[in-house]
Amino acid sequence: MANGPNVHLPKKDIAPGYTFGTVTDQIASVVLTRRTPIFWFVSFGAGLVLLMFFLLAVGLLFAKGVGIWGLRTPVMWGFAITNFVWWIGIGHAGTLISAILLLLNQQWRNSINRFAEAMTLFAVACAGMFPILHLGRPWLAYWLFPYPNTMGVQPNFRSPLVWDVFAVSTYATVSAMFWFVGLMPDLATLRDRTHNRFARFAYGIAAMGWRGSARHWSIYETASLLLAGLATPLVLSVHTVVSFDFTIAIVPGWHTTFLPPYFVAGAIYSGFAMVLALAIPLRKVYGLEGLITDRHLDNSAKVMLATGLIVAYAYILETFAAWYGGNAYEAAMVWHRMTGPYRVAYWSLISCNILAPQALWFKKVRSQPALLFISAIVVLVGMWLERYVIIVSSLAQDFLPSSWSIFQATRWDWLTYVGTIGLFLFLFFLFIRLLPMISIFEVRTLLPAAKVEEEES
């Protein structure tokens, strides 16, 4: 094969001028040698403080029960399930980046997939907390699984809530394994780079003796493709199953067929918002603009815009279906949302999720990290409000006006919610400090020097 001049110049996934050595050293130095920036201490400290609030709120919950939350008939799902759906949706972007974009051969994913996957894991950890805390007797959470027991009872496999147990635990397990497999070669790099005996031992054990053998790499590549192929239907199924928690019920506003795709789009929407909210400060503080380039931000913003439009379509469809379906309860539900006690939340979510992101059509906005950061936060708030409105407003005003009641969140609701943000920050910044936040070996493959030049024989 002739190696013509500039046959195919790849688009800039990373800045020019990097070599295998500098890429390795720059990413590894965040963990190994460089002094920890103040930003890390501040963020980690904030996470730790909020985590303490979480422990306080959960401690009280264990002592007194879910009554400390604002749960009163008929709104028995309140904040807990809102937060669950919100957090698990955020996780979706990580799997999308690591699995679906891998299968689609989108190489720009290589420098953001690692921390996005970490984000997935920690978001799922926060999400998983809520249904368990919401059980009433959280210490009996293992009753959710089928196991031989002296009570002689078993879970009801016809219930979407039991499907959810399987969907979320499978998702958490598969994400963790996928993440670990991706980490193995980089752990070997850290093992070989560190001068600290304890760190070498720890990374060495975790790397499992990875030595970069060609034999291993070929199996490794097969394994990552297969895992990506398995994770792809999984990630699409998780939020689908979460939406079944709602759609299988007959509550107005829940019982619709478009909820699954709408939930998945919303999940990816909020997930990419979280990716941007994390990537923009990180690349600034650690000087990684050459690896997480403007192109990454631009692409993530475009994904946000696209999924945001799907979500907007779903809102329009919801309203249309309520009017066109001729079901009095559905129509009343939409009317209540727009004009009733939750109208502020409803119109805020419309502004945050539909109106504000339209700014992303403009390249000027997409090329301004500060503006992108703000729009990501706006979307995260909007998506939280969306879940809140779906859950709370549907339950508060359902069929019988005599049983209507308005949900009032208590301080413990807020503390538990903010506390999981603390847990997320705590875990995430621990990860930033201890593990390479960018996949080193995958970034190496992006370098021009990584291409094998074929000689004409």
Add this chain to the structure above:
Amino acid sequence: MIKPLYGLMAEFDNPTALVAAARAAREKGYRKLDAYTPFPIEELTDALDLHHNKLPLIVLLGGIIGGICGYMLQYYVTVIYFPINIAGRPLHSWPSYIIITFETTILFAALSAVLGLLALCGLPMPYHPTFNVPRFVLASRNRFFLCIQSRDPLFDRARTVEFLETLEPREVSEVAP
């Protein structure tokens, strides 16, 4: 007593040189070789003829077993162990089993992919002779290594060194067992 060598290792600067060297060694007749690189190189997989592995089969079997186990678990519980009439539905209400069957399929397949990867690679393996080469730490940074093992029938200490030197490596080192 001097233990026999594990093999001889040549160090290269770039993937192109390594792939060329691997091809040359295969042509020369060496079969017990391995290369060590900081990232996967597809051409190297070709050059060393490593394309076939059993992992897809393992994952397929894992998925099938997972699916069957998931379905049978639900069947056993809802029909035999704990039959309970819910809204007059048949006990064997298979449409509601689909989701958990799907989840266990994915779970078992992914578990077998990861465990299969480790098993086929022989990992975890904290000690390996290649780690004895001091410069081998660079295999996880920016250097590319080709190792001809002493169990190769064509292996001869002097002649193999001579051959490796013709490939213009940066350095040829002996790998202690």
